[in-house]
Amino acid sequence: MMVESASETIRSAPSGQNGVGSLSGQADGGGGAAGTAAGGTGREVATGADSNGEMSPAELLHFQQQQALQVARQFLLQQASGLSSPGNNDSKQSASAVQVPVSVAMMSPQMLTPQQMQQILSPPQLQALLQQQQALMLQQEYYKKQQEQLHLQLLTQQQAGKQQPKEALGNKQLAFQQQLLQMQQLQQQHLLNLQRQGLVSLQPSQASGPLQTLPQAAVCPTDLPQLWKGEGTPGQPAEDSIKQEGLDLTGTAATATSFATPPKVSPPLSHHTLPNGQPTVLTSRRDSTSHEETPGSHPLYGHGECKWPGCETLCEDLGQFIKHLNTEHALDDRSTAQCRVQMQVVQQLEIQLAKESERLQAMMAHLHMRPSEPKPFSQPLNLGPGSSSFSKVTVSAADSFPDGLVHPPTSAAAPVTPLRPPGLSSASLHSGGPARRRSSDKFCSPISSELAQNHEFYKNADVRPPFTYASLIRQAILETPDRQLTLNEIYNWFTRMFAYFRRNTATWKNAVRHNLSLHKCFVRVENVKGAVWTVDEREYQKRRPPKMTGSPTLVKNMISGLSYGALNASYQAALAESSFPLLNSPGVLNPGSASSLLPLSHEDVGAPVEPLPSNGSSSPPRLSPPQYSHQVQVKEEPAEAEEDRQPAPSLGPPNPSTLGPPEDRDLEEELPGEELS
DNA sequence: GGACAATTAAACATCG
DNA sequence: TCGATGTTTAATTGTC
Numbered sequence: 001m002m003v004e005s006a007s008e009t010i011r012s013a014p015s016g017q018n019g020v021g022s023l024s025g026q027a028d029g030g031g032g033a034a035g036t037a038a039g040g041t042g043r044e045v046a047t048g049a050d051s052n053g054e055m056s057p058a059e060l061l062h063f064q065q066q067q068a069l070q071v072a073r074q075f076l077l078q079q080a081s082g083l084s085s086p087g088n089n090d091s092k093q094s095a096s097a098v099q100v101p102v103s104v105a106m107m108s109p110q111m112l113t114p115q116q117m118q119q120i121l122s123p124p125q126l127q128a129l130l131q132q133q134q135a136l137m138l139q140q141e142y143y144k145k146q147q148e149q150l151h152l153q154l155l156t157q158q159q160a161g162k163q164q165p166k167e168a169l170g171n172k173q174l175a176f177q178q179q180l181l182q183m184q185q186l187q188q189q190h191l192l193n194l195q196r197q198g199l200v201s202l203q204p205s206q207a208s209g210p211l212q213t214l215p216q217a218a219v220c221p222t223d224l225p226q227l228w229k230g231e232g233t234p235g236q237p238a239e240d241s242i243k244q245e246g247l248d249l250t251g252t253a254a255t256a257t258s259f260a261t262p263p264k265v266s267p268p269l270s271h272h273t274l275p276n277g278q279p280t281v282l283t284s285r286r287d288s289t290s291h292e293e294t295p296g297s298h299p300l301y302g303h304g305e306c307k308w309p310g311c312e313t314l315c316e317d318l319g320q321f322i323k324h325l326n327t328e329h330a331l332d333d334r335s336t337a338q339c340r341v342q343m344q345v346v347q348q349l350e351i352q353l354a355k356e357s358e359r360l361q362a363m364m365a366h367l368h369m370r371p372s373e374p375k376p377f378s379q380p381l382n383l384g385p386g387s388s389s390f391s392k393v394t395v396s397a398a399d400s401f402p403d404g405l406v407h408p409p410t411s412a413a414a415p416v417t418p419l420r421p422p423g424l425s426s427a428s429l430h431s432g433g434p435a436r437r438r439s440s441d442k443f444c445s446p447i448s449s450e451l452a453q454n455h456e457f458y459k460n461a462d463v464r465p466p467f468t469y470a471s472l473i474r475q476a477i478l479e480t481p482d483r484q485l486t487l488n489e490i491y492n493w494f495t496r497m498f499a500y501f502r503r504n505t506a507t508w509k510n511a512v513r514h515n516l517s518l519h520k521c522f523v524r525v526e527n528v529k530g531a532v533w534t535v536d537e538r539e540y541q542k543r544r545p546p547k548m549t550g551s552p553t554l555v556k557n558m559i560s561g562l563s564y565g566a567l568n569a570s571y572q573a574a575l576a577e578s579s580f581p582l583l584n585s586p587g588v589l590n591p592g593s594a595s596s597l598l599p600l601s602h603e604d605v606g607a608p609v610e611p612l613p614s615n616g617s618s619s620p621p622r623l624s625p626p627q628y629s630h631q632v633q634v635k636e637e638p639a640e641a642e643e644d645r646q647p648a649p650s651l652g653p654p655n656p657s658t659l660g661p662p663e664d665r666d667l668e669e670e671l672p673g674e675e676l677s
Numbered sequence: 678g679g680a681c682a683a684t685t686a687a688a689c690a691t692c693g
Numbered sequence: 694t695c696g697a698t699g700t701t702t703a704a705t706t707g708t709c
Contacts (some may be wrong), residue, residue, distance in 0.1 A: 511683090511684065515683090516699080518700090
């Protein structure tokens with residue numbers, strides 16, 4: 001996921017870089033506003049300082065204000081350039097594409113209109129930027145007020161002619177300096193966030209989280225120091241930020257706490273690495289090789305410039321960089337504070353990642369369950385094969401069987417593997433389109449139950465069903481009351497049931513025809529209305545045995561995964577009493593471990609063992625299609641003809657009224673020989 | 678590596 | 694003649 005996200009981020013880099021330009025443009029507006037605020041502050045205070053005369057404290061204030069103003073300006077520039085960091089970090093060539101917008105934004109920010117920014121920036125980016133700017137403005141307001149307050153105090157003290165103890169003044173100055181430093185850190189933090197926004201696979205909306213929270217978390221002057229000092233406190237800011245962000249800690253408590261756990265997060269030499277492998281300031285450097293460092297280079301040095309947050313000083317070579325690093329980024333308050341900021345950035349990102357991962361899983365789980373009455377499934381199956389689970393599992397009509405047996409929905413695995421799309425086995429999912437793996441997949445899922453559960457999914461999602469053409473054709477035929485379909489009706493069933501088969505019609509229709517002709521289990525019957533196709537269950541079952549018997553490993557795996565020993569006795573008894581003896585095979589008794597296994601045992605294990613009850617011979621002389629078709633020549637009796645071949649269920653002419661919904665009958669019918677593959 | 682199954686593509690025949 | 698239907702062959706691929 002990370003890789004994909006990273007790649008996606010990279011793919012989206014252009015937009016992000018556009019966003020850079022726009023962001024810088026936005027930064028103009030907002031940053032401009034911030035800058036204006038800072039500038040205003042600076043001027044304001046400077047004026048006050050001037051009016052105060054040449055008192056050293058005032059000069060100090062003035063200097064600090066200038067510094068703040070400079071920082072603010074720097075931030076704006078960094079914001080612009082930093083947003084293009086993806087290109088800068090990875091390759092200059094990619095940056096070239098956005099060089100113009102960035103430069104334009106940097107050089108003439110005021111030229112960008114809000115409309116232009118909106119065009120360049122996505123709404124989430126705009127929102128994030130606005131929030132950022134607001135936070136920055138608030139901070140600057142905060143410091144401005146503090147400056148004013150301090151200045152006021154100085155004035156009052158001077159006017160009073162009272163000699164202020166130098167210690168107190170010095171302390172205040174130090175405090176103010178510290179605040180300035182924090183402000184600087186915040187700005188760098190913003191910059192980092194923006195960089196991450198472009199580098200990390202955080203979607204704009206996601207990125208808005210850290211962007212939103214970091215300033216808040218950092219606004220508190222005590223946070224960063226605490227983050228750096230103790231192990232007990234570092235996690236706090238993250239948690240606070242989480243709360244501020246509105247994270248649902250109840251839902252993501254595990255991940256959130258795991259990430260926010262102080263001891264793990266706080267260590268100065270953080271083990272954290274950004275999702276995309278981007279090195280953090282203090283992280284071990286092995287993750288930094290992903291995109292910028294060449295062997296032997298320094299993680300903080302890339303593309304000829306210092307990668308220290310907010311630095312970007314150009315260094316010709318590594319030696320120069322080392323020198324620069326030791327001089328400019330030595331172990332001092334500023335550097336350590338920046339490290340803290342970086343740590344927090346990493347924390348936030350990890351928390352955000354955890355949150356988003358959680359969300360993704362929830363989404364997948366939800367989608368997985370959705371097709372058929374979500375909740376009831378997973379639980380009962382996890383509980384085991386107990387009868388109690390039946391009632392729950394059989395919530396869906398399609399999943400309730402006359403015999404009381406449960407066809408474990410393949411989707412029951414959802415809770416276990418939430419990332420798996422509904423009804424899709426991992427194999428099919430991994431394989432994506434190729435249907436050749438269907439053979440193994442089909443073993444893992446009874447088509448009827450799976451279709452019943454994931455009907456909507458397959459119907460709407462352009463996902464190839466993990467079933468063979470033969471199994472699908474059979475399913476289509478069996479779903480009909482009289483169990484016979486014309487070719488066109490089979491086509492229609494395919495297109496109706498699967499979005500996947502709404503395209504490439506020539507291909508799959510040809511495959512359907514091919515399968516109908518190829519497999520002896522499909523019998524063509526002349527009907528009054530033309531030729532119809534029926535299913536010879538016996539033949540269909542015969543297809544499986546070789547494979548099942550021939551693949552002991554598969555059976556072994558199945559059974560081993562079934563935890564057969566833990567089978568519920570009552571369930572076995574129920575199975576024994578069921579009208580489908582073959583279901584008594586161990587495989588059927590899947591407690592619900594891997595639902596996917598049950599189907600397999602259900603049809604694949606069962607099929608070979610118990611061919612067909614109706615016909616004593618396990619391998620009756622196979623009726624050649626012509627022969628058989630001859631027997632069932634008349635459509636009026638197709639069911640009867642099939643009945644001979646049909647295992648147990650649905651003997652006699654199909655009576656929809658008695659049998660109920662076709663699906664039920666189908667499911668019922670499937671049980672015996674059901675190897676829905 | 679071979680056997681087997683599934684898929685895909687294609688050619689061809691038949692029929693309405 | 695055309696399209697739908699049905700049969701057959703061959704190539705490819707994945708699994709066992």
